[in-house]
Amino acid sequence: MWASRILSSATRAAPLANSALAAIKPARTLTTPMMTLRQSSSSTSAISYKRSHPHKRHPALTSDYLHPAPPSAEEAVSNILYNTPPIGMTRTKQRHIFNCLVQNEPGVLSRVSGILAGRGFNIDSLVVAKTEVADLSRMTIVLRGESNTIEQARRQLEDLVPVWAVLDYTGFKVIERELLLIKVSILGPEHVRAQMNSRSPNGWQLLQEDADEDMTPSNALRQTHGHLKSLTELSKLFQGKVVDVSGDCAVIELSAKPDRIDAFVKLVKPFGILEAARSGMMAMPRSPIYDRHELEEDEAQEEGSGVDASMLPPG
Template identity: 60%
Template sequence: MLPINRAVSRGLFAGLALKAGSSTDVAWARACYAIRFQSTSTHLTDASNRIRRRRKKPAFLDRTPFPPSPEEAVNNILYNTPNATPAPVTRHVLNCLVSNEPGVLSHVSGILAGRGFNIESLVVAKTEVPDLSRMTIVLNGQNVVIEQAKKQLEDMVPVWAVLDYTHGRIVERELLLAKVSTVPHEHLSEFVEHEIEGQEVEEPESRTSFSPLLGTALQRQAITELARLFGARVVDVSLDGVILELSAKPDRVDAFLKLLKPYGIVEAARSGAMAMPRSPVDGVFEDEASLEVEDDSGKVDATMLPPG
């Protein structure tokens, strides 16, 4: 094989000969031309390899991210922090001892309304002391907000004290007056028509169906039996209804009204909840006395032990 320089020179001459249209051997000229391009490409490949070997490898790149700024760190923490669970809304019973003077009720209700409370019940009455009144308030709210409202009520001049009976042992009662219809629904329209005309209700000839009077008597008996089970009293009886009186806990009053609803409640009035703390037993409350008995059961009398 010819050296590269000689082959390249022959290839150059062969290329010139081809361009000039010389009569030299065409095969020889083409071979020299191919050798020229092959040697040139080999020379370029060797040169690129030498340059690649001489090139310095880059240093190791540190891909560790830059530390975030304080603002970015705080925003990231705030974004990933879950929302706080709101405090539960519970039922609170407040007992306020206030002066028996005009305007106290409006001031107390104004403070509670400013806090956004919906008063469930409010009972105010004078006590055995002539210049002292007792105000029982039942409302729903969070413990923190209720505590702030209590402090505002205590700062009022007419308010002597604010007592929270929410978690205490109390006796809670509510008075209910309910007027219930004794006329069955299927005979109500017929009973009203005869009452408007001033005629007496005639019994039907067929004994298979109940007359309005018999249906009214049966419904009155059922309502009276239901009142007896709840400890309610019948304070008024008329031809088409009865008035019942019940004094019980608010939950029991609600249950009584639900059972009376199918009979037809004409109207109902509730006094609101009244509360009073339970009296202690021998100077301590019942739950504290039971704890003391349990603690004493674990003690051992030293005089009953054997000597030594």
């Protein structure tokens, strides 16, 4: 009896449970889209943002970039020809260096320069100085001309009585040095003309006269020190040095080859050159270096193996 009552109550409760579930399911189906809409509209996580906005990926470095191929012969030749200055159509006359050993007495310089001037030579450089011998002076002359005419002038100079010898160092390995003293402005190229015309050595007065509204004393100080620093670094590159500094200029000393001095003068010209003095070129031949082993090998080759070459078969 009790079992039949329990089964009947269970069958009665089943439709109620099914109806309750049926009532709940539509509610879930209605609320589920709203939940999903709220989550998608308010989602700002980094992962979803990166997925929706992918980063632009740069292409990987190719092997040509990491290990570039060497240039071809055509590219190398084109590069060399482009960087090589063109050869002039008219060749300049050859430069000759005379080293004259003369007697240390008055009038020798005028006689030597008179002979060269009579032949129409323009002397590029002439330096006369004493030597280790009291009665002997060394005269270094640099001039340009044809070899035949230069040789005739050398012989004519050697015929002079106070001249001991005249050596032509053309084609020999020589040490060339020239001394340069140059005064450069540190105020700027726009003040160079005012510095030359002004008798006042104070450069700050020139800066104040030509200064703009923005040119304060501090800016003027930075400008002059910036120019001085640039000149000092440039002098160190050419193995020179700044020997004097004032409020508006600096004096630089440089001893080098004439070509390097010409290059240095061109580089400091934008700063403003106030004065320049060059001593002229001095030259001295390099001493040869002898190797004892090479001399022994040469002597052994000259001695030979002791075989008479006339007894050998022809060929």
